[in-house]
Amino acid sequence: MRITTIGFDADDTLWHNESFFRLTQARFLDLLADHAAPDHLEDRLLAAERRNLGHYGYGVKGFTLSMIETAIEVTEGRVPAAVIAEIVAAGRELLAHPLDLLPHAREAVEALSASHRLVLITKGDLLHQERKLAQSGLGAWFHGVEIVSEKTPETYARAFGRHGNGADRALMVGNSMKSDVLPAIAAGGWGVHVPHGLEWELERAEPPAGHPRFRALPDLGQLPGLVADLG
């Protein structure tokens, strides 16, 4: 069946994201350097993020709260308020960082919008994701935008049902095997992995090697060609 609809993930697929989180995390480690070894701290922060995901969902606000919680934990309540204030400020700067498009993102979106319906499907804080899309200048190319709390096969079935002709005529492209590729394939669509290099621990998953609707590309520059080949 001909592909009519293409779903794009946003963070680390169209624009940089994880690298900004890493910079914020480095600042956090630096602030708490006197209280715990860096690798221990990273583990504790990751454990807090994992534990809090069901409460806070994805995004910078929850990450900031997890950093605050970890700072209190690892210092056994001795962290000075001035350090907490710096963590709050670091979170706010992360929300305000300028948008940095990935190579070929604009060309791929523009080229494919001429022949396919495009849908942006992304997790994260509602306001932050909307603001990034506005800053990206790519908004006009998208037929629909879905900011979701989790990416499951049902998420893709619903999004491609609403904005296209169903998941079996859709292709999803993204940097996360776990959130973009596997559930889109499970919904009956194509899953195209474009790795970003930096990946958040909680987004890791094994590739569905040999699956007929799985493809991997080194960057978005090759996406229009792949879509043309698939027909």
Place this chain on the structure above:
Amino acid sequence: MRITTIGFDADDTLWHNESFFRLTQARFLDLLADHAAPDHLEDRLLAAERRNLGHYGYGVKGFTLSMIETAIEVTEGRVPAAVIAEIVAAGRELLAHPLDLLPHAREAVEALSASHRLVLITKGDLLHQERKLAQSGLGAWFHGVEIVSEKTPETYARAFGRHGNGADRALMVGNSMKSDVLPAIAAGGWGVHVPHGLEWELERAEPPAGHPRFRALPDLGQLPGLVADLG
């Protein structure tokens, strides 16, 4: 023109919300009672919420971060980490509070779903709003759910275009004059105000007295009758 679609606000329209925020805020005032007078503290917290709205958007996570920021501010950086930990815990309990439907919410939704397309249109944290809708048991009655970062006339035009026959054949019901009633009327629809009694300072606005598409009701029990009268 006959009304085909009814939009419902969620927080303090279908279920209690502000009262839980007030309880959390009382706990916050209590925690900081040694550092500032209650009314001064409330003013500082409200100022932080207002200042941070553009960064954080609506919802519990941003409210928690504003409480933390205010605690640091009013103590000039002397607040103990144990108090910050209590604020983080209070925010998390606010996210987890059990859902408490408002009187007549279930009957009104059920009754109107037989004759109209219903859309839930709400601000707040994505995951938290989805979870509350699931807990409410009302999800199945709604044709669509829109969790949005802001409620403007464009928000209503889009939501009623997507899930109904446009804003001029829609009616929006909610407790916020500013977010539910006025922008829905500005979009060309009806605006029905059902006051909750407790209102967040940042949601206040004057009623559009005498506007032909404005109505006020004491509770949701009278909504099906009003909709029938309007035809």
